[in-house]
Amino acid sequence: MNWYDFIASPLWVSKPSLWLVGALCVLLVVPLSKVFISxxxxxxxxxxxxxASSLLLTWIFLGDAYKASLQYNKYCREESGMHVYRTVENVVSFAADSGSVAAGSLYRGYSxxxxxxxxxxLFRVSGEGVELIKGRVKGFNKKEIYHFESKYYIYDKSKILSEQIKKKNRIIEVRExxxxxxxxxxFYYYPGWMDRKIWGWLGDYTPPRCDTENHIWGLYKKVLIPVQIVTD
Structure with a gap:
């Protein structure tokens, strides 16, 4: 057991929520003073x-965020990051589930x-631009990626772990x-019930994630090594 198994650091709670709970704890002095005197x-x-009263009040408003922060921090420490199992060389091309990922091929040495x-x-991205290679496929099954010419496929897979935590994997696999x-x-963190109320008033919420650095460019170099990089 370590201290971070019990203490949520950082605690993923907005400042307005902390200020509000702090103000409520201060206001507790008024009713409790009457009890103390009596x-x-x-x-x-x-x-x-x-x-004890302040702790109970804080737990009522922020208890779900505290428990979720413990879980989220644990996931970030122990599971997040890039996990490379095998690299391949002399890669000519790859397929992806989004145009933004595919566009990276123009700057990384792929054909x-x-x-x-x-x-x-279906589109092909090359030095000549973006080309439509096939229109709508009748009865298309997304689980069967049979229509791509490329041997390797990059895609995202998400899983909801709890009301406040989502796991997202960016995967490179051999299609066949x-x-x-x-x-x-x-891993992405979503606010507790109190912060959801506050963000509902304040506007859009962008969930924090474990690693803010975008590693997608590193994937090209470390996993799918283009022909140019190998032969230079």
């Missing part, structure tokens, strides 16, 4: 009762890349065998 409690008992867009339209060559694992 029962003629000693200073020691007053401190104990006030501290071309492929991706699927809305409506099952489904062998996973690499996983870029990240």
């Amino acid at each position: 029962f003629k409690l000693s200073t020691a008992w007053r401190i104990i009762i006030y501290a 071309f890349s492929e991706y699927e867009d809305v409506g099952n339209k 065998t489904k062998e996973v060559l690499e996983e870029l694992i990240n």
